[in-house]
Amino acid sequence: MxxxxxxxxxxxxxxxxxxxxxxxxxxxxxxxxxxxxxxxxxxxxxxxxxxxxxxxxxxxxxxxxxxxxxxxxxxxxxxxxxxxxxxxxxxxxxxxxxxxxxxxxxxxISKGEISAELIVANEISEDRKNDIKKELSLIYKKDMKLNFIIDPSLISGSILKVGSKMIDSSAKSKFNRILNNI
Incomplete structure (x- = not known):
């Protein structure tokens, strides 16, 4: 720590x-x-x-x-x-x-966990949440403390924040990139 x-x-x-x-x-x-x-x-x-x-x-x-x-x-x-x-x-x-x-x-950190936030457009099932948590735990090789947030403005897709890293695969983000390139 x-x-x-x-x-x-x-x-x-x-x-x-x-x-x-x-x-x-x-x-x-x-x-x-x-x-x-x-x-x-x-x-x-x-x-x-x-x-x-x-x-x-x-x-x-x-x-x-x-x-x-x-x-x-x-x-x-x-x-x-x-x-x-x-x-x-x-x-x-x-x-x-x-x-x-x-x-x-x-x-x-003291428990050896990694905190992450997953922002999704729609509610997802508890089984799916557990699957995502397990997959991320395998990737990072640590226990994952995952906070799920629903943001309908994303339209579809998700935003994953792990520490200072962010992976944005939301339709909102892709749509904004297209608009900025016009």
Whole structure:
């Protein structure tokens, strides 16, 4: 992981790496991972939560009270709650979504997994998802943590993102290339 750690040298990466290391040292990784998952789901499921995180007009002490209420309701680990309070106090709370992504990337690296994203135009079956995951695991010779995203604007085809590499075989991309050459 130390080799990959340099890729987390930006602000969000440093915060994610810090909470990761602290959770590891205190042997509370499962709890902290669960709390990060809860935050991840909030970003996906609640527009109000996204507004709360990104709204710069919310005062730190108001945000602190909301963090405490949220932590109590969702039963967050004390270490995780203190982490949220810290990024609030440092004026970095708007980075929370990126910190969550970086945390899961660091966690995947520590587990020897490769994180990837497959963007498809239509829903695909669980069997097909498992087949794709197995094929990619064989290609990369590591466990694959694959996130599937549906984007109907692709028309057909897919976009695969593995690390900094992207393979775009979508009809949308091909159509745009044709239009640019006219």
């Amino acid at each position: 130390e080799n990959q750690a340099n890729s987390f040298s930006n602000v969000t990466g440093r915060y994610a790496k810090s909470i990761f290391q602290l959770a590891n040292e205190k042997k509370i990784m499962n709890e902290v991972e669960k709390n990060f998952l809860q935050i991840h789901f909030l970003f996906n499921d609640s527009k109000d939560f996204v507004k709360f995180v990104t709204n710069p007009t919310i005062q730190k002490n108001t945000r602190l009270k909301i963090i405490e209420n949220l932590s109590s309701k969702l039963n967050f680990n004390n270490c995780f709650t203190n982490f949220l309070k810290l990024i609030n106090e440092k004026g970095r709370f708007f980075y929370l979504e990126r910190i969550v992504k970086d945390f899961f990337s660091i966690l995947s």
